[in-house]
Amino acid sequence: DAGITQSPRHKVTETGTPVTLRCHQTENHRYMYWYRQDPGHGLRLIHYSYGVKDTDKGEVSDGYSVSRSKTEDFLLTLESATSSQTSVYFCAISESRGGLKRFTEAFFGQGTRLTVV
């Protein structure tokens, strides 16, 4: 398995509180992603990063922010948690290879189960 560690693995938090999830990689991959997984929706991209301090929004970015100050760490922050953000959050990494910018597959972390009460 790729060296991806997500923390915490489980968290219960109250509505309105800020929450930060951490993704740490040891593969030195340039690209990092945050997805949420919900029944009936599959995986939906929240934010992604294509380098240190370079991030962009995915399809469900409202209510979330990210930061990447080091290659190995990608943080996801729920600014004010709501019950609709109860989900399983997955971090993934990828890399591009060769002159044609061909991407490798995405490697996934173990996930963080977040419950907002």
Add this chain to the structure above:
Amino acid sequence: AQSVSQHNHHVILSEAASLELGCNYSYGGTVNLFWYVQYPGQHLQLLLKYFSGDPLVKGIKGFEAEFIKSKFSFNLRKPSVQWSDTAEYFCAVNANTGNQFYFGTGTSLTVIP
């Protein structure tokens, strides 16, 4: 934006039955294609991938998939499923020049012993 459709949401099979899960994508350019498996309570693991070359791709655990460009499809197959194949299966696409992965909504496979 790209999209991925998985038409089978829930499939139930008996052991030794053959499996085919459908996946269609919408993108006119060159793509990379993937199938991932997620066992209960675990993270996504790569089953197989297609970048170029032979459109029939073989993956782990006896799975294979066929890329049909004219149909924008990348269907997953296995000749004989086992109880241990019970899992959720996700199709994903990545444009050859893009840095995002788009996933289908998944197909839940239950194999009955």
